[in-house]
Amino acid sequence: MVLTRQEIKMNLRSLLIWAFCVGGMCLGCLLLYDSVRESMDGMGELFADMGAFSAALGMDKVNIGTLEGYYAVEISIMLSLGGAMFAAMLGAGLLAKEEEGHTTEFLNALPLRRGSILAEKYTAFLVQLALFHGICTALILCGFQCMGQMPCWESFLKYHGAVFFMCAEVGTVCFLLSVLCRKRPLGAAVGLTVALYMLDLMCRVVPALEKMKYFTPFYYCSGADIFSGERAGALGWGIGIGVTALALAGAFCKYRRKDLC
Amino acid sequence: MRNAIEMRELTKTYGRNTGIREITMTVEEGDMFGYLGPNGAGKSTSIRCLLGMIRASSGEAYVLGRKVGREQKEILRRVGYVPAECFLYPAMRVEEVIGYAARMRGMDCTGEAGRLCDRLEVDRRKRIRELSLGNRKKVSIVCALQHRPELVIMDEPTSGLDPLMQEVFFELVTERNREGATCFLSSHVLQEVRRYCRHAGILKEGRLVKTDTVENLIGTRLRRVRLSGLSETELPSVPGMGALWREGEELVFSFQGEMRELLGALHGLDIRDMLITEPSLEEAFLHYFDR
Numbered sequence: 167m168v169l170t171r172q173e174i175k176m177n178l179r180s181l182l183i184w185a186f187c188v189g190g191m192c193l194g195c196l197l198l199y200d201s202v203r204e205s206m207d208g209m210g211e212l213f214a215d216m217g218a219f220s221a222a223l224g225m226d227k228v229n230i231g232t233l234e235g236y237y238a239v240e241i242s243i244m245l246s247l248g249g250a251m252f253a254a255m256l257g258a259g260l261l262a263k264e265e266e267g268h269t270t271e272f273l274n275a276l277p278l279r280r281g282s283i284l285a286e287k288y289t290a291f292l293v294q295l296a297l298f299h300g301i302c303t304a305l306i307l308c309g310f311q312c313m314g315q316m317p318c319w320e321s322f323l324k325y326h327g328a329v330f331f332m333c334a335e336v337g338t339v340c341f342l343l344s345v346l347c348r349k350r351p352l353g354a355a356v357g358l359t360v361a362l363y364m365l366d367l368m369c370r371v372v373p374a375l376e377k378m379k380y381f382t383p384f385y386y387c388s389g390a391d392i393f394s395g396e397r398a399g400a401l402g403w404g405i406g407i408g409v410t411a412l413a414l415a416g417a418f419c420k421y422r423r424k425d426l427c
Numbered sequence: 428m429r430n431a432i433e434m435r436e437l438t439k440t441y442g443r444n445t446g447i448r449e450i451t452m453t454v455e456e457g458d459m460f461g462y463l464g465p466n467g468a469g470k471s472t473s474i475r476c477l478l479g480m481i482r483a484s485s486g487e488a489y490v491l492g493r494k495v496g497r498e499q500k501e502i503l504r505r506v507g508y509v510p511a512e513c514f515l516y517p518a519m520r521v522e523e524v525i526g527y528a529a530r531m532r533g534m535d536c537t538g539e540a541g542r543l544c545d546r547l548e549v550d551r552r553k554r555i556r557e558l559s560l561g562n563r564k565k566v567s568i569v570c571a572l573q574h575r576p577e578l579v580i581m582d583e584p585t586s587g588l589d590p591l592m593q594e595v596f597f598e599l600v601t602e603r604n605r606e607g608a609t610c611f612l613s614s615h616v617l618q619e620v621r622r623y624c625r626h627a628g629i630l631k632e633g634r635l636v637k638t639d640t641v642e643n644l645i646g647t648r649l650r651r652v653r654l655s656g657l658s659e660t661e662l663p664s665v666p667g668m669g670a671l672w673r674e675g676e677e678l679v680f681s682f683q684g685e686m687r688e689l690l691g692a693l694h695g696l697d698i699r700d701m702l703i704t705e706p707s708l709e710e711a712f713l714h715y716f717d718r
Contacts, residue, residue, distance in 0.1 A: 168530045176518065268514035272570075274480050275510070276531040277503035425481040 169283065173290035177256070185298045188248035189305035192241050196309030199233055227394035233315050234393060237306075238325075242389025245302060246329055250359045250384070253295055253337030258355035260287045261421065262344040270426045280422045284345075288414070291337055299330050321393045328387035335383045335410045336362065342413040345421045380405050429492060431456045431578050431609035432477065436486035439472050446472035448633045449486065454611055454626070456491075456577075459604050461620030461641065462613040464630030470613040471511060473630070474582050478508060491578055504532060507571035511582040511613075513563040517556035521549060521566050528570040536573035543569045546595055560587040568596060578609045585619065597623055621645065629715045636715045649706050652689070654678045656699030663692040681706070 174181075228235035261284075264270045273283065303326055310316050340355040347354075366384035369375040379385040379402065386402040432454040439446035447469035454460045464470050475481045477488055479499040488495040490502045515524050525544075529536040544551055547565040555563065564587045571579060579600065585593045601623065604610050614620055620627050621641055628638040637644065649669075654662070655677050662671070667684015682689055686703075693701070 168527070172527055176516065267516070268512065269516060271480065271510045272513075272515055272528075272567075275478060275503060275506075275508040275571075276528060277500050278531065279500050282500075423482065426475075 167286065167289070169278065169286035170290045170293065173260075173287060174293055177290075177294055181294050181298060182301075184248070184252045185301035186305075188245060188252065188298075189302035191244050191248070192302060193305040193309040195241050195244070196233075196237065196306065197312060199236055199313055202236075203231070227390045227396065233310070233313055234317050234321075237310075237317060238321075238389040238393035241306070242325065242329075245306070246332065246384060246387060246389070247359070247363055249298065249302070249329055249333045250336045250363070251356060252298055253291075253333035254340045254355035254359045255352055256291055256294060257337035257340030258344050258351050260291055260341055260344050262347045262350040265348045265426070266350050274426055280424075281418060284418055284421050288338075288341065288417075291341065292334065295330065295333055295337060299326065299333070318393070321395070325387065325389055325392040328392060331406065332383040332387040335406050335413075338410045338413040338417075342417045342420075345417045345424065383409075428455045428457070430454065430489070431458070431491055432460075432611060433489040434473070434477075434486065435488070437473065437476060437483050437488055438485045439469075439476055439481060440484045445633045446481075447476070447630075450630075450633075450635045451486075452628050452635055452638050454609060456609050457604070457607055458626055459601075459610045459624045460612065461624035461627035462611060462630065463615075463617070463620055463627055465615075467632075468630040469633040470630055471582055472633075474508075474580055474611075474613060477580065478503070478506070505577045507574065507576035507579045509564075509567050509571045509579070509581040509584040511586065513560070513567040513587075515555045515563060515566060518554065520552060520554050521558070522551040524555060524566060525551070525569055525573065529573060532574050534574050539575065540569055540573040543572055543599070546599065547592065561589060561592065564588055565592070568599075572599065572603065575603075576608060578611065579603060580611045580613075582613045583615065584612070585614070585616065631715060649681060649683050650686075651704045651706050652680055652682050653702040653704075654693075654698055654700070656697055661696060663696075665689050665692045 228238045230236050230239045264273055274280075278286075307316075336359055339358065340351070343351045343354055362382045363384050365375075365378055365382040366388070369378040369382070369385070383406050386399070386406060430453045432452075434450045434452050437450045438448050450469075450473060462470055462473070472481065476483045477490055477495060479495055479502070482496065491505050493502050495502065519527070521544075525536075525540050529540065543549075547568060549562065549565045549569060553562075555566070558566065564584070568584065571581075581600070584600075585596060588596060597619070600610055600612075612620065612624060624641050626638065627641050627644055629636045629644070653674075657678055659671065659673070659678065662678060662680075665682075665684060665688050667682055667689070669681035669683065671678065671680040673679070682703075
């Protein structure tokens with residue numbers, strides 16, 4: 167696990183910046199709840215009449231006039247999108263940064279199998295993702311504590327578990343990109359994340375695109391859906407698991423045969 | 428004597444381009460072997476194939492008796508590699524990089540690393556990004572030698588080192604060689620190969636042109652011939668004649684054929700002066716690269 171530890175050590179600063187920025191924004195928004203509560207009540211009524219737009223944000227399922235509803239609709243987007251961006255950039259950099267920085271030669275002259283390098287890098291990715299979510303979750307819970315209300319634990323844990331898995335899925339796809347590219351595909355990683363998020367919004371608004379929901383992992387980790395008690399379809403989860411497994415297998419297959427320079 | 432390195436018909440192609448073609452050669456254990464060739468000849472490609480960084484298109488290679496690709500971890504555990512261009516992690520300190528390389532090998536090389544750093548005058552507290560090319564090279568050398576490998580593969584190891592440090596480096600390598608380590612030195616610098624290596628292989632356009640003892644390679648029949656009083660058109664063609672050029676009034680060419688035939692062909696021509704010399708070290712090697 168020397169490589170895993172080293173990888174985490176090298177990314178620690180970036181991890182802390184991302185975690186405290188995303189978690190801090192979530193905390194800040196939670197602390198602002200009291201001052202925006204009245205307008206949220208009004209907004210809830212206003213959005214209730216906006217049909218598809220309201221559905222896109224999940225406001226037809228939860229009441230954003232409550233702290234939990236406000237968290238499920240407003241704050242969960244920050245965590246989902248911020249977490250996915252972080253995971254995408256982390257995954258995209260894992261191996262491509264070695265080629266970009268020309269340290270591949272140093273790394274591959276050390277007695278490690280290619281598969282071990284990949285496994286250790288991926289473990290580092292999962293540990294960092296877990297740390298990121300741990301910090302964000304702790305800050306969010308601090309926010310709830312300060313507001314004097316705790317969320318429904320079952321929904322809260324389900325939602326955070328789903329977001330963690332969604333981030334792992336996005337990050338794993340970007341990990342595959344990292345194996346395929348010689349330079350860090352950061353643009354592609356961020357673009358992919360935004361595209362998947364937009365696809366989630368679109369398939370909630372446009373009925374003709376409903377089937378597309380299976381192509382975006384944001385669908386099964388919607389805060390509004392989970393906090394309203396709606397069960398995410400098993401197919402969505404299944405596709406998510408399949409995509410993650412395929413991306414990981416693809417990364418292993420490609421990296422084991424890749425010419426490094 | 429066992430072979431430390433064995434390449435059998437090793438070929439690497441990149442699309443239409445060929446990196447190396449059907450290289451077959453061996454390096455005996457305990458040897459100090461020079462690997463010579465101009466830029467793009469395929470020296471680094473061969474080395475990367477041996478280290479498993481790139482996959483050979485065909486052929487096979489064995490390092491320390493183990494097959495490249497199949498037993499790579501075991502090979503790399505026993506090999507030290509000094510790359511031509513030393514890229515390390517810029518944010519890390521020198522001691523961290525050296526310690527990291529040792530830990531990856533599951534070894535504590537603190538003592539040996541310290542001795543190497545002292546001899547190469549490496550500042551262990553500096554960050555990699557603060558180091559010059561030469562100092563980064565020294566860090567690579569420490570990483571490659573600290574675990575006392577059985578085989579040291581060096582790809583132009585002295586580039587970037589000042590002459591004094593080059594001496595120190597070769598002292599270290601020679602010591603390791605005397606202790607039994609095999610040294611494989613890829614270099615442009617012919618003097619290095621002549622001075623330190625016992626055997627050498629010469630690579631040209633991806634093919635192994637010649638492999639022999641350095642003594643035999645230098646003791647070639649190649650001669651440099653200088654003639655005064657003749658024009659290019661008057662000079663007869665004799666098998667073994669190499670590139671021809673004019674230096675002032677003299678016609679100069681390299682000759683590797685039968686001297687009797689050359690003298691016979693020149694007999695009766697209006698030659699004012701003639702000088703036949705042994706080639707310089709550079710010429711002795713470089714004629715292998717003549718197109």
